[in-house]
Every structure is written in structure tokens, then in C-alpha cells.
Amino acid sequence: MEQDSKKNIQDYEIDQCDFICVHENVVSQVLKVMPQDQELLDLADFFKVFGDATRIKILYVLSQSEMCVCDIANLLKMGQSAISHQLRVLKQMRLVKFRREGKTVFYSLADGHIESILAQGMEHINE
Amino acid sequence: MEQDSKKNIQDYEIDQCDFICVHENVVSQVLKVMPQDQELLDLADFFKVFGDATRIKILYVLSQSEMCVCDIANLLKMGQSAISHQLRVLKQMRLVKFRREGKTVFYSLADGHIESILAQGMEHINE
DNA sequence: TTATTATATGAATAAGTGTTCATATGTTTA
DNA sequence: TAAACATATGAACACTTATTCATATAATAA
Incomplete structure (x- = not known):
């Protein structure tokens, strides 16, 4: 036995x-x-987008106001190309949306979740 | 003029x-x-921890139950060393706490924020 | 003490990522 | 049409990071 x-x-x-x-x-x-493996992979990919200072800053400034690429670049004191590359990442993960107005493209946050998640993160680090 | x-x-x-x-x-x-640059850097570092599949899985299993290193390694089918390294990252960011019981070390989530953030992420990707 | 077990950690390697540079695309103005 | 402007994108490079391997530390048992 x-x-x-x-x-x-x-x-x-x-x-x-x-x-x-x-x-x-x-x-x-x-x-x-345990959820399916793919769901947890997706979740990690989602948070990965928040895990970069440039993207966090972009999300933050967009939480204040809709903005064009050049505005963001100026605010963050970074090159236009770098910002554009990061906006593409944010776009792919559906964190930002955009509208075109002539030559200019205005970006804004995709929905309220984003600000909510940012706020919760802030809470944690300020404890 | x-x-x-x-x-x-x-x-x-x-x-x-x-x-x-x-x-x-x-x-x-x-x-x-705009918040201070350092605060946004810290925020990015905080989310960076969530941006890895292994760590997400660890956080998820710990949300279900306190667990020792070997348990986690078995659950995730990964080596003990890999888990231990990631637990150190989670520990440094104060996402997990631990208690020792003989040779065994039991890890658990540091607080309720973690589950809340995970849940919000899940919501977003399941839309 | 020595042997065994559970975890931690440094070094090395491989894979991933962010920025820059050059250039392309798309829009407006002349 | 051509020129100017705003943004997008591919390639290259530097940098970061996750895992593995070997080994160290710490606790228990013999």
C-alpha cells in the first residue's frame, strides 16, 4: 500500500x-x-506595452488631451520617428485611436480603461 | 509685431x-x-514586471493560493532557477511576499492591487 | 559532522526591444 | 505639376532581459 x-x-x-x-x-x-496559456500570453503582451517609459509618457499626455505626433515629440523631447514607432505599438494593442485632419494625425486614448490602469499603477508605487 | x-x-x-x-x-x-519624470519611469518599471508571461503566470497562480517555489515550477513546467529569478523581480517590486517554513519558502501576493490590475488587463483583452 | 533538500544567485548566452537614420507615403499649397 | 510638410516605416545598432548551468546558501535529518 x-x-x-x-x-x-x-x-x-x-x-x-x-x-x-x-x-x-x-x-x-x-x-x-488556470486560464488557457494563450490568454496569459496575451495579458503579458498587453502589460508589456505599459512597461516602457516613452509609451507611458505618451499615454499620460494623451490622457490630458488629444494630440498630434509632433506635439508629443516636442513634449517628450524626442524624435518624431521614435514617437511614431511607439504610437504604432499603442495602436496595435488598441490603446490609442486617431483621426486625420489634413496632414496632421491626432491621437487620443482608446477608452477609459487605460487611465484607470495607469491610476492603479500610480497608487501602487506611491505607497 | x-x-x-x-x-x-x-x-x-x-x-x-x-x-x-x-x-x-x-x-x-x-x-x-506632467508628473516628474522619475514618477513616470517608476510607473513604467512597475508595469514592466507584468509584461512577461512567466511573471504573469506566477502572479496568477499565487492569486489562487500561497505556494512554494517548487510548486510554481511544477505548475508552469519550468526550472526552479528560472522561477526563483523571477520571484526575485516580483519581490523587488513588492508584488509578492514570502514566509519561510523550514527549508521551504512560501510566496503569496503582496496585496489586493495586484489581482485588481490583472483583472482590469483581462477585461481589456477580452473585449 | 555529513548528507540531503529547497531555494538563491552569478555568469553566459540567446532572444527581444527602442532609438536613430534614411527614406517612403500621403496631404496641402504654390 | 512641383515643393513643402506631417507622419510612417524598414534596417541597423545598442541595449536589455529571460533562461540555463553551475554553484552557493540555508535548513533539516542522519
Whole structure:
């Protein structure tokens, strides 16, 4: 009996640690409720967009006002190309929207989520 | 008069765009309310921690239950060292806390903010 | 003490990312 | 039409970062 039980436990265990130190009950319970791998990858990609100072600054200034590329570049004291590249990233992740007016393109935040997430982040770091 | 005005405008403008395309009123207004540069850098660093699939997964499993390093490694099918390295990052950003029990170290989420931010991210990507 | 186990960490490597430069696209004005 | 302007984009380079490997540290058991 003792031996059978041990055998089964080892069958479940993956060889990730060199030795057996797994709390089976916890692991199997959490495995059940784990979202699909792809969803967590998407979530990481979403937050990755916030994880860059330039993009954070862009999002912040856009939370104050709609703005064209050149305005943003001037505000952040950065090149137009750098800003344009980052706006593309923000666009792809649907964090900003834009409208064209002649030669100028005005960008703005896509929705209220963005400001809300920024605010929560601020709360955390100011604790 | 006309000339003086133009001169002043150029004084304000930074040479970020090749040509003058700045909306001065917007730019100067937003400049007033911009947080300190360091605060936005910290905010980016904070979100950077969420911008990695491994760390997102760790945060997710810890949102379900306190867990030891080996448990996490098994759940994510990754090496113990990789998990340990990432837990250090999470620890430094005060996203997880830990308690020692003999040889084992149990990690858990530092506070409720974390789950809240994860949930908001999920909302956005599931739209 | 020594052996075993759980975790931590430094170094190395591979993969990813942000900016710059040059240039292309698209719009307006002359 | 050509010239000027605002933005977009591909390529290159420097920089960052995640994982692995080997090893160190720390706690327990023999």
C-alpha cells in the first residue's frame, strides 16, 4: 500500500525540481482553474506595452488631451520617428485611436480603461 | 509685431520636428500637469514586471493560493532557477511576499492591487 | 559532522526591444 | 505639376532581459 501510493505520487510529478517537494493538492487544484496559456500570453503582451517609459509618457499626455505626433515629440523631447514607432505599438494593442485632419494625425486614448490602469499603477508605487 | 510674435514662438519650440507643427497651447498646458519624470519611469518599471508571461503566470497562480517555489515550477513546467529569478523581480517590486517554513519558502501576493490590475488587463483583452 | 533538500544567485548566452537614420507615403499649397 | 510638410516605416545598432548551468546558501535529518 505504502509503495503503491508513493508510485502514484511520482507518476503525477513532473521532473521540474531535482527532488520531490511538490504540494500535490495545491498544484492540482490550481491547475484546474488556470486560464488557457494563450490568454496569459496575451495579458503579458498587453502589460508589456505599459512597461516602457516613452509609451507611458505618451499615454499620460494623451490622457490630458488629444494630440498630434509632433506635439508629443516636442513634449517628450524626442524624435518624431521614435514617437511614431511607439504610437504604432499603442495602436496595435488598441490603446490609442486617431483621426486625420489634413496632414496632421491626432491621437487620443482608446477608452477609459487605460487611465484607470495607469491610476492603479500610480497608487501602487506611491505607497 | 508680426515678426516679434514669430520670434517668440520659435524660442519656445524645441527642434524635435523638422518643421513647425506644434500646437503651443496644448503643449504648454499639458507640460504644466506632467508628473516628474522619475514618477513616470517608476510607473513604467512597475508595469514592466507584468509584461512577461512567466511573471504573469506566477502572479496568477499565487492569486489562487500561497505556494512554494517548487510548486510554481511544477505548475508552469519550468526550472526552479528560472522561477526563483523571477520571484526575485516580483519581490523587488513588492508584488509578492514570502514566509519561510523550514527549508521551504512560501510566496503569496503582496496585496489586493495586484489581482485588481490583472483583472482590469483581462477585461481589456477580452473585449 | 555529513548528507540531503529547497531555494538563491552569478555568469553566459540567446532572444527581444527602442532609438536613430534614411527614406517612403500621403496631404496641402504654390 | 512641383515643393513643402506631417507622419510612417524598414534596417541597423545598442541595449536589455529571460533562461540555463553551475554553484552557493540555508535548513533539516542522519
